[in-house]
Amino acid sequence: MSDDRDGGGRDGDRENVGERFGRLPATADERAVPGRATREEVLAYFEERFGIPRGSFDGHTFWEKGAGKLWAYAGEADSGIEVEALGITLLRTRQEHWKPTTSAALRFGGAATENVIDLGESEADAFVRGHDQRIEWDGDWGYLIAAHQLAGEREPLGVGLYLHGELRSVVPKGRQWD
Amino acid sequence: MEFLDRYESLVDDHEAFVAACSEPLPTVVRVNTIRASVERTLLALDDAGIGYERRGWNDRVLELDVEKPGRTWPYYHGWLHGQEEVSSLPAAVLDPGERERVWDACAAPGGKATQLSALMEDTGTVVANDQNLGRLSALRHNAERLGVTNLAVTCADARNYSLSPFPFEAFDRTLVDAPCSCEGTIRKNRDVAEEWSLGHVESVAGIQKGVLRRAVQATREGGTVVYSTCTFAPEENEAVLDHVLSAESCAVVPFETELAHDPGVREWRGAEYDPSVEHARRFYPHRNDTGGFFCAKLEVGP
Numbered sequence: 015m016s017d018d019r020d021g022g023g024r025d026g027d028r029e030n031v032g033e034r035f036g037r038l039p040a041t042a043d044e045r046a047v048p049g050r051a052t053r054e055e056v057l058a059y060f061e062e063r064f065g066i067p068r069g070s071f072d073g074h075t076f077w078e079k080g081a082g083k084l085w086a087y088a089g090e091a092d093s094g095i096e097v098e099a100l101g102i103t104l105l106r107t108r109q110e111h112w113k114p115t116t117s118a119a120l121r122f123g124g125a126a127t128e129n130v131i132d133l134g135e136s137e138a139d140a141f142v143r144g145h146d147q148r149i150e151w152d153g154d155w156g157y158l159i160a161a162h163q164l165a166g167e168r169e170p171l172g173v174g175l176y177l178h179g180e181l182r183s184v185v186p187k188g189r190q191w192d
Numbered sequence: 193m194e195f196l197d198r199y200e201s202l203v204d205d206h207e208a209f210v211a212a213c214s215e216p217l218p219t220v221v222r223v224n225t226i227r228a229s230v231e232r233t234l235l236a237l238d239d240a241g242i243g244y245e246r247r248g249w250n251d252r253v254l255e256l257d258v259e260k261p262g263r264t265w266p267y268y269h270g271w272l273h274g275q276e277e278v279s280s281l282p283a284a285v286l287d288p289g290e291r292e293r294v295w296d297a298c299a300a301p302g303g304k305a306t307q308l309s310a311l312m313e314d315t316g317t318v319v320a321n322d323q324n325l326g327r328l329s330a331l332r333h334n335a336e337r338l339g340v341t342n343l344a345v346t347c348a349d350a351r352n353y354s355l356s357p358f359p360f361e362a363f364d365r366t367l368v369d370a371p372c373s374c375e376g377t378i379r380k381n382r383d384v385a386e387e388w389s390l391g392h393v394e395s396v397a398g399i400q401k402g403v404l405r406r407a408v409q410a411t412r413e414g415g416t417v418v419y420s421t422c423t424f425a426p427e428e429n430e431a432v433l434d435h436v437l438s439a440e441s442c443a444v445v446p447f448e449t450e451l452a453h454d455p456g457v458r459e460w461r462g463a464e465y466d467p468s469v470e471h472a473r474r475f476y477p478h479r480n481d482t483g484g485f486f487c488a489k490l491e492v493g494p
Contacts, residue, residue: 098346165239
């Protein structure tokens with residue numbers, strides 16, 4: 015599914031309005047709202063950072079509501095739609111380092127091959143309790159997908175921020191174990 | 193629990209009915225097949241040493257031998273959702289297909305809406321509406337945790353619901369799991385007995401009639417509407433169907449279910465209802481060891 019069917023002319027396409035969902039333009043050439051990420055940039059981000067194939071998002075359109083908060087949606091809507099939510103939150107943009115959501119890591123992160131940090135059981139337990147922990151990691155710093163083994167396969171747990179030898183859990187409070 | 197006595201004439205084994213209403217509910221969950229297959233979920237439960245019992249009528253419904261399923265890995269990952277067994281029925285009866293347009297008129301906290309999404313393989317559109325913004329935040333939390341991407345969430349009064357935000361004119365199927373007096377949830381919420389009043393039953397029935405009428409109007413000809421409540425009161429069940437049958441173009445049609453049930457009632461306290469309300473199903477707690485429930489399937493006419 016491409017993003018080239020933007021419902022022409024509604025405000026969602028011209029300016030970023032807080033309570034409206036504006037559909038992401040396919041590429042920079044079609045960008046009408048300043049600062050809005052494009053579908054191409056989002057696909058490239060997940061591919062380059064995490065090795066998630068572009069096809070993983072074939073059934074989804076991408077939307078912005080508020081400044082930089084992107085959503086992934088599989089249903090029908092025209093750009094500019096005013097609703098409470100469309101699908102799930104995907105990615106925080108309009109900041110230097112884009113930050114994938116926990117929901118995105120769980121829903122799409124199973125296809126990731128890069129920047130995935132595998133945790134043992136006690137580390138996974140601490141991670142979902144929101145604890146920061148010292149863990150060795152040879153790869154890039156920044157946002158990683160944390161994963162563990164479940165039912166014989168690697169399964170993403172969420173997003174961690176790796177800096178200075180420490181993995182910080184960014185699992186939202188409402189999803190943490192206490 | 194005196195309010196249960198008003199149903200003595202409806203339930204053939206009143207003693208067993210009242211006794212079941214005093215027992216806690218088993219821990220029942222639904223497998224969210226958007227995130228994992230039933231087989232993989234069972235493997236994860238086996239690995240964690242959590243016992244389970246499958247339900248014959250629905251291969252995605254499991255009883256677990258833990259009190260708090262929320263503290264298990266399959267739950268964290270969104271593979272499981274806590275949902276009372278009989279609450280999994282109306283979405284299954286609505287039986288939405290892939291790529292359809294479906295409305296859940298009173299959707300919060302989202303167990304049934306996310307089940308509709310799973311039945312549609314997370315394709316098409318499920319419009320999950322609720323009037324209560326606080327309860328919608330619970331729905332949003334569940335949708336994120338379960339990874340459901342075909343939900344559009346709206347906050348409006350279902351009785352005069354407008355489809356204007358959406359690029360289509362009607363829904364293929366609609367679920368009305370109506371706000372009700374919740375008599376059938378007494379097994380998990382003792383306050384129901386304290387808070388019960390005939391005045392509340394009668395006032396909520398007015399809302400139910402308005403929501404179900406709008407649901408029939410908003411669903412295309414030949415489409416399906418399912419009406420459900422978690423209450424026994426005929427005022428909120430058969431009487432609502434009877435009202436909508438006379439006001440809108442629709443019919444109550446039979447549906448199959450393996451869960452033990454009683455037919456809808458034709459008469460109640462001097463009122464007589466359209467004979468077709470018998471096609472509705474009443475689920476009493478002592479029949480299947482569930483909460484109490486009511487479910488009807490309607491076909492929308494021209």
